[in-house]
Amino acid sequence: MSIKADYFEVFGLARKLEIDPEELQRRFYEMSRRVHPDFFQTGTPGEQAGSLERSALVNRAYRTLRDLVSRVEYLIQLEEGRETKEGAAGIKPEAPGDLLAEMLEVQEALQGAKADGLDEAARERVKAEHARLLERRAVEEDGLRVLAREWDGVGDGDGNREALLERMKRVLAARAYLNTVINDLGEALGGEAQNHVSHRRH
Secondary structure (H helix, E strand, C coil): CCCCCCHHHHCCCCCCCCCCHHHHHHHHHHHHHHHCHHHHCCCCHHHHHHHHHHHHHHHHHHHHHCCHHHHHHHHHHHHHCCCCCCCCCCCCCCCCHHHHHHHHHHHHHHHHHHHHCCCHHHHHHHHHHHHHHHHHHHHHHHHHHHHHHHHHHCCCCCCHHHHHHHHHHHHHHHHHHHHHHHHHHHHHHHHHCCCCCCCCCC
16 A cells, blocks of 8 residues: 555545545544554564554545545545645635625624623523534535535546536535524524534534
8 A cells, every 4th residue: 555645545436525424434444444553563674664554544535534524525636736624825715705795794793792791691692503503514514515525426537527626616615604604603502502513523
């Protein structure tokens, strides 16, 4: 296994976005057993170092590919040769202007409510807005699943590939902005908010 192999290649997978999670987990366990440092304790220093490096690669690959959002981010990185994680330096994907305006209004309303003190009525409004944006984020993620299926259906020479990458980047950008406001609302609510942090973490 090449240390520089991309994460799809690590598990012998095509560069597709729809992956059977059980099959991925099976391949992960199989690869982990094959390269685990415990099996190289009596090896040379070079063999031990190589085992640690390969084991770390397998773990990184699995953490990335087991989640659709991180899988899409990684695919874009491979296809465009640059980092695409939310907040990465140099990558400023644009969310729709109407979404940005809406999120600014929500944040301004939240700041006003916090400044006045969150009484029961204000807290209920914040909770309702938090729940609404969680649903909005779920809709964006559903849209990403649709785009993933479209991506898997295009061929290498298909001109739609670039357009699909751009559409996926816009969904990721919208999701990132939603996450920011969802987290702000969740922090204001404290322990009352559920699932205010993005459900996946790299």
